[in-house]
Amino acid sequence: MALLSNAVIVSVAVMAILCLLRLNVLLAIIIATLCAGIISQYGQHSMQEMAQSLDAVTLLKESIQNTIQIFIEGMSGNLETALSYILLGSLAVAVSRTHLTIFLLNAITKVISNHRIILLFSIALIACFSQNLIPIHIAFIPILIPPLLGLFNRLKIDRRAVACALTFGLKAPYVTIGVGFGYIFHTTIKKQMEENGVNVSLGDIGNVMWIGGLAMLVGLILAVLVFYRKDRIYAENAESFQVQDASMGYKEWVTLLGLVVAIVVQLQFESLPLGAFLGLMTIILLKGIAWNEIDDIMEGGLKMMAFIAFVMLVAAGYGKVLNAGGDVESLVNMIKLVVNGQFAGAVLMLFVGLLVTMGIGTSFGTIPIITTIYLPLGLALGFSIPSIILLIGIAGALGDAGSPASDSTLGPTSGLNADGQHNHIWDTCIPTFVAYNIPLFIFGVIGALQLS
Template structure:
């Protein structure tokens, strides 16, 4: 074993990053401190590390802008009442159908519906996490009645929020696959096509699917009861919001415009702006309110965008240290002609660097 790897600036920097994150320090602060730490260890000095960090910030700016614009679109959709309508219809359907004999079928139908809604929140109706506070609280009484384990619901939401990123190059998946994954590969000098990524990502997506199935049919399959005091608090009914079908119709048109814009113009930013303009032209959102829509969109997704910008600066410092090349050479020498070992070690290094 090459013990010199223990002094690798990339490895030490990532360890520091993980330690700071585990201590609950803000992730952007952690990225900045860890990148400077790695640069100093590699001999760049504080000034060199900071300069490299600044040089890499531009690489994440486009991604951050995509997140901000999709966040604005998410806020516009939520104002149209589309997500509230879905929640109300689902809740009304549940109230009519639940009986003792139908509980088994209904439970797994509800699981399937929640999974599809979570998946759609990343592409078809790109509201990201904004649908959770709208949809889940009204369903808490239903979860209680069918004794559904809420940990299973958490797994379903996690699967739906993350897996579409991997295999569907639409909405937030377009940012991740085309901008983050393929953008980084091309920056390293490898020529790849957009169509290659989804197929390659089927393997980790299959792992996510396996985990979801284990959670649904094994880990959290058994009925679970919660304390009466907690459920009484959570199950208080909220006054249903009055929904305009016209606004919902405008929301559906805006969603179609956003999807078409992504495919025809290959620009998530332009597609999001056009979708918001649909709301403005229909009078659902006033022109002067677009400032508020954008501000709330930045509040919703801007944090993620800033993390991506800081991560881009961190990556540039790690590249400048030369530590990544050193790790790759060590792996190449250690693995020799054993392809399986080489693949495993590359995945391990990739995991360390990606953290």
């Protein structure tokens, strides 16, 4: 019964159920936050007073006000990350208005257009560039994939394999490498661990998260060479998708320079927002973007990234409310009595991470929620700091592949369904879930035990 009255358990369950019922993720997290605040220790105290007071409404109001105050204060923890997302989104839109991706596509397809296996791995490699080297996230998919659908059909490529290749590129680089979106992911882990009393460096995180990247590489190989290797026939659509001719002009070179500036500044100053801002300003000042297009570029960046940024903000606030109420410590103590050994603890922690990430659809937003629980629980179970870093990172990554609300699945579907022959759930979500979540889970458990 104690578990059923714990604010962490109840609020996470509420959030997961609401997400499964397709309520907007942002609203689901806010509702879960209010539930956590009211049920938590200060909320329970208010409820006890309400039972003996004629002014029950006032006491309940104070409880909710306290929750909202802590929630808003907690949101500040992810402000840098949210700003990074907005600026990177604008940078991605700027890149999408050039021929850079088309130029890269033409150069590659001339060499590998008749080799289906090499083509699939090359698509995964190109997708990797969108996270670290040229951080444009999913903006490249509507440009890159529709022109290739005719080629896929001619080679009888199963588009589920393409979906897995794209999801690998959208996810594995930020899990593994602390550059671009990987810098956001690793920094989020670092900051949340510091918020909960343990100081780590970005190097500490990079030293263990390669295990997650290796797990995803195994999943990609299985998807391409085993699960979805057989021929699959698609109908020829009346609409013709052709690869466009493209060349490197002034606009492309300036945009490429802006991307180089963004990466160099990020590495030198360890600030992704500053890097993205200066990269964008380089393109603007050198007239890679026309002055009258700047508003459109910024609005496009907001449309692409603002929702994810706000999900991360409210997720940080939710984590702050969970931590303030004292129920995390209570939950950790209860789980210690139930869990028998590190193996069971690692399995349980990763399973919870899978459920949360599947529900909210973002591994970045999951980190602030689970770190509050995992860090004290991991220490109580005797896990080393590297083991806890790995468990937090992989638990956050689990479920991003396979979640219907994740960019890692929505992006591939947007390109592969350009001719109406690719189902989001059956052809993207389920294949990517099988290909990546199972290896991540296995490697996460084994890695955590070996590092302890």
